[in-house]
Amino acid sequence: MILVELAKLGRRPRSWVSVGLLCGLPALVAIFLAVTNLGPAPGEDPAFLSAVLANGALFPAAALAIVLPIFLPVAVAVVGGDAIAGEASSGMLRYLLLRPVGRTRLLVAKLVSLVAFVLVAVVAVAASSYVVGVALFPSDPTSTTSVSGATLTTTELVLRTGAAVIYVAVSMLGVGAIAVFLSTVTDSSLGATFVALAVLVASQVFVTLDASGAIRPYLPTRYWLAWIDLYREPILWRDIERGLAIQAVYVGVFLAMAWANFATKDIKS
Amino acid sequence: MITTTALTKRYGRITAVNAVDLDVREGDRYGLLGPNGSGKTTLLRLVLGLVYATSGDIELMGHRVPRQLGQVLPHVGAIVEGPSAYGHLSGRANLALLDAAGPLGGPHGGRRTRRSRISAALDRVGLGGIDDRPVKAYSLGMRQRLGLAGALLREPRLLVLDEPTNGLDPQGIREVRDLLHELNAAGTTVFLSSHQLAEVEQLCTRIGIVDRGAMVLQSDLAALWTTTGRVVVITPDVDRAAALLDGQVELRAGDRLVIRHADAATLAAHLVAQDVRVAEIHPERRTLEEVVLALTTSGADRIDRPPP
Numbered sequence: 001m002i003l004v005e006l007a008k009l010g011r012r013p014r015s016w017v018s019v020g021l022l023c024g025l026p027a028l029v030a031i032f033l034a035v036t037n038l039g040p041a042p043g044e045d046p047a048f049l050s051a052v053l054a055n056g057a058l059f060p061a062a063a064l065a066i067v068l069p070i071f072l073p074v075a076v077a078v079v080g081g082d083a084i085a086g087e088a089s090s091g092m093l094r095y096l097l098l099r100p101v102g103r104t105r106l107l108v109a110k111l112v113s114l115v116a117f118v119l120v121a122v123v124a125v126a127a128s129s130y131v132v133g134v135a136l137f138p139s140d141p142t143s144t145t146s147v148s149g150a151t152l153t154t155t156e157l158v159l160r161t162g163a164a165v166i167y168v169a170v171s172m173l174g175v176g177a178i179a180v181f182l183s184t185v186t187d188s189s190l191g192a193t194f195v196a197l198a199v200l201v202a203s204q205v206f207v208t209l210d211a212s213g214a215i216r217p218y219l220p221t222r223y224w225l226a227w228i229d230l231y232r233e234p235i236l237w238r239d240i241e242r243g244l245a246i247q248a249v250y251v252g253v254f255l256a257m258a259w260a261n262f263a264t265k266d267i268k269s
Numbered sequence: 270m271i272t273t274t275a276l277t278k279r280y281g282r283i284t285a286v287n288a289v290d291l292d293v294r295e296g297d298r299y300g301l302l303g304p305n306g307s308g309k310t311t312l313l314r315l316v317l318g319l320v321y322a323t324s325g326d327i328e329l330m331g332h333r334v335p336r337q338l339g340q341v342l343p344h345v346g347a348i349v350e351g352p353s354a355y356g357h358l359s360g361r362a363n364l365a366l367l368d369a370a371g372p373l374g375g376p377h378g379g380r381r382t383r384r385s386r387i388s389a390a391l392d393r394v395g396l397g398g399i400d401d402r403p404v405k406a407y408s409l410g411m412r413q414r415l416g417l418a419g420a421l422l423r424e425p426r427l428l429v430l431d432e433p434t435n436g437l438d439p440q441g442i443r444e445v446r447d448l449l450h451e452l453n454a455a456g457t458t459v460f461l462s463s464h465q466l467a468e469v470e471q472l473c474t475r476i477g478i479v480d481r482g483a484m485v486l487q488s489d490l491a492a493l494w495t496t497t498g499r500v501v502v503i504t505p506d507v508d509r510a511a512a513l514l515d516g517q518v519e520l521r522a523g524d525r526l527v528i529r530h531a532d533a534a535t536l537a538a539h540l541v542a543q544d545v546r547v548a549e550i551h552p553e554r555r556t557l558e559e560v561v562l563a564l565t566t567s568g569a570d571r572i573d574r575p576p577p
Contacts, residue, residue, distance in 0.1 A: 004370045011358070091353030094319055095419065098349070099371035100342035267319040 001105050005113040009079075018075045019121050023128040025071060026063035030129070034136040047228050052137060059133025060126040060161050061231060064168050067125055068224060073200050076172045079117050080179025081193030083110040084262060088187040088269035103263050107184075111255070114176050115169075122169045126161060150233035160230045167227040167240060174220040174250035175200055181258040187269045217242070220250050270295045270427055270458045271316055276325035278311055285311040287482040288325070293460050293475075298453050300473035300490075301462040302561055305570045308482040309462040310350055313431055317347055330427065343372055346425035348433055352416025356405035360396060360415050361387055363404060368422055377423040390418040395444055409436035417445070421452075428452065430461040434468060446472050470557045480565040493560055496552045500530045502540070503549040510545045527553065 009015050029049075033039060039050040048062035084107070087093040096106060133139065152160070178199055182192035203221040206212040216222055223243025229236035271293040278286040286308045293299045303309050314320040316327055318335040327334040332341040354363040364387045373379060377386070391397050394414040404412065413436050420428060428449070434442045449472060453459050463469050469476060470490070477487040503525050504510050510526060511518050520527035530536045533552045540547055 001370050004366055007369075008355075008366065013357070090355065091351065092355065094314075094349050095347075095353055095367065096370055097319060098317055098342060098345070098347050099367060100339055101370050102339060264321070266321060267314070 001101050001109040002112050005109040006116060009113045009117060015079070015117060018078070019124050022067050022071055022075060022121050022125050026059070026066050026125065026129045027132045029063075029066055030059060030132045030136050047225070048231075052133060054138070056133035056135070056137030056139035057130070057157065059137065060129045061164060061228075062133075063125050063129030064122070064164060064227070065225075068168060068171075069204070072121065072125075072168070072172060073175050074197065075121060076114070076118055076176050077179045077193045077196040077200065078189075080114055080176040081183050081191075081196055082189040083114065083180045083183045085183040085187055085189040085192050088267075089189060091269065093269055094267055097267060104259065107180075107259055107262055110180065111176075114180065115173065118169045118172045118176065122165050122172075126165050152231075152233070160235075164227040164230050167230070167243070170244060170247050171224050171227075174247045174254075177251045177254035177258070178220075181254040181261070184258045184262040184265065218246065220246065222246065270297065270330060271460060272328045273316070274326045276312075276315060276327060277323050278308075278315055278320065279323045284482050286315060289479070289482075289484045290487075291316070291477060291484065292487065293458065295458055296453070296456070297475050298449065298459045298473045299461070300469035300476045301460070301479065302464065302466065302469055302476055303462075303479035304565050304567060305464065307479045307565070309479055310431055311482075312479065313347075313349055313429055313462060317345070317349065317429060318342070319349070339372075343378070343423060344426045345429060346420030346423065346427070347429040347431075348413075348416045348420055349429070349431045351432070351435065352412045352419070354404040354407075354412065354415060357403050359401045360391070360399050360404055360407070360411075360418075361401070363415065364390065364419055364422060367419055371423070386422055387418075390421045393421055393448060394418045395441075410438060410441050413437055414441070417448075425457065427458045427460065430459070432463055433461055434463075434465065442468065466557050466561060476557075478561060478564050485564045486560070490557075493557065494554055496554055498529065498531060499553040500528050500533045500536050501549075501551055501553050502526045502528060502536070502547060504540070504545055504547050506545045509543075510540060513540070513543055513545065524548070 030052075033049070033053065037053065039053045047065040048058055049065075052059050052062045084093065087096060097103065101109075175196060179192055179196035182195050183189065186192055200221065203219040207216060207219055207222055223239050223246060226239035226243045229239055271291055273289055273291040276286055276289045276291070277284065289308075289312060291312065301309050301312065311320060315322055316329060316334065318338040321335060329341045330344060332338075334341070354360070355366070358366070365383060368378070368383050368387070369380070371378060388397070391399060394417045396411065396414050396418060399411075404415065407415065413433070417430075417433065420430070433449075434445050437445060446468070449459050449461075459472075461469075461473075473490055475487075475489050476493075478485050499519060502510065505524060507521070507524050507526065511521060514526075514528055514530075517529050518526055519529055528536065533550055537547055537550045540550075
C-alpha cells in the first residue's frame, strides 16, 4: 500500500506543480537580486539574502528561508489535508477499504507519502537554489562566512545545509500531522487544508505577539527558524533541540488522534 | 453467506437500519428492494464493515464483521453507491492500483498474474478493447462496467452490488444480467440492491424488501407467484361474456374482464362452448410490483406538506 501511495503521489501532476512552484520562487528572487544587486540590509528578513550577494553558495539557505514561512507549509497542508478527505470525496476511500486495505495501514501509507513529499520538496528547493545561486552570484564555496563571522569549509557548509534541510522537513511534519488529522474528520480536503492553515497562521501571529508570551514556547511554529543557528559558529543547539521536541509532540498527538478517529469512523462517503 | 441478527444502526435520533435479520444463502441471487432512503445502502455498508453497527451481529462467510473483515473481504467483490475511479488515470491503471493496494498473494491475487487478471476482468464486462483514455472521459455506463471489473478482479465468492445497472442502456443491462447469471452458475453468490423491480424480477431467486430501515419481507421469489383466485379474460364479446358470468365479474374495463374463478382452463371451455370468442385468458398473478407497493411506503425522497 505504501508503494501504491507513493506511485499515486508521483503520478499526480499537482505534486510536481507544487514542487516546481516551490523551486521557482527562490529562483525568481535570485534573478531580481542578480539584476539589481540590491540586497536587503544585513540582519533583515529574509535571512541570508544579503550574504548571498557576496557568495552564491549560501543561496540554498536563503531559499529555505524564503519558502519556509508560507509557501512550504501551504503545500504540506494541501497534501496532508487531501490524504483521507481526498479519497473520500473521490469515492475511492470505500473501494480501498473493501480491497481490503486496513484502516491503520492506509493511514500509515498516507503519512509515508506525506513525508516523502516534504523531503522531495525541501531537497528540490535546496538543490535547485544551489544551482541558481552558483550560476548567478560570485561564489567561493571554500570560504563561506557563517552568520557569526567565522569561515566555514566546504564540507561544513554541505553538512550544515543537509542538517538544515532535515530540520525544515521535520518542522513541516507538525503541520502535516494536523492536516492529516483534520482530513480524517471531514470529507472535504479543502476544509481540512483551510483549518490547518488557520492553525498555522494563528500560531505565527502569536509567536510575534508579546502578550501571548505564556503559550509561545508551545506553538508549532515557534522554533521554525531555529535552523539558522546551524550556520552559527559554534552551532547553537538549544532552540534546535526544542524545535524537534515540539514537532515530535505535535506529530505524536495529532497522529494518535487521526488514528483513533479514522479507525472507528463510519465511512459514509 | 451473509447472516445478520437484530442488526441496528442509528445516526443520532434517526434509525437507518432497524433490527434486520438478513439471510443470504450460498448460491443465491438475492435482491434487496426498497424505496429510496429505506436503508438499503446502509445495510450493505454494515455488511461490508464500512459502517459500524449500533447493535446486533453480522456474519459474513462464517466470519464476524467487523472484527475479521481482513480475512473475508479478499473473497468479496463490491460496488457501493456507484463506481469510483481516479479520473486522471486510465481504466487499466485504476484497476492495477486497486489490485496493488490489496493484500498480495492468495489464489487470485499477486503481482505476476495482475496483468492477465485485469484483462480478463475487462473482457468480462465488455471493456476488453479499452484504450488509455483517462477515466474522466468515460461515460456513466463505462464507469459502471469498470466498477464491475474492479469487483471481479479477484474472482470473489460473493458479489455485493449496489444498483449495478445504474447508468446502463437496455443493452448494457441485459449484458450485466447475463454476466451475473453466468457468474452465479459458476458458484458466485450475488447480493444486490435495486429499486428496479423488473431487473430484480428477471435476475433474482430470492428477495428481501426493506422499508424505513426494517425488513418487511424476505422470501424466495417463486413463493410470491401465488395466484389470486381470479382469471383475466380478454374478449371481443364483452357483453355476452359478462351476461353469461353474471355475479362473478369483479372488474370490467374495455374488452378486459376480471372474473372470480378458480380455474382458467374450465372457464375457457365454458365460454367457448357458449360461443364467446376468447382472445386471451390466464389466471391473475400478483406482480412483484403489487407485492412491493403493498408492503412499502413512499420513499424518503418524497416529503409531503403536513395536513392543515
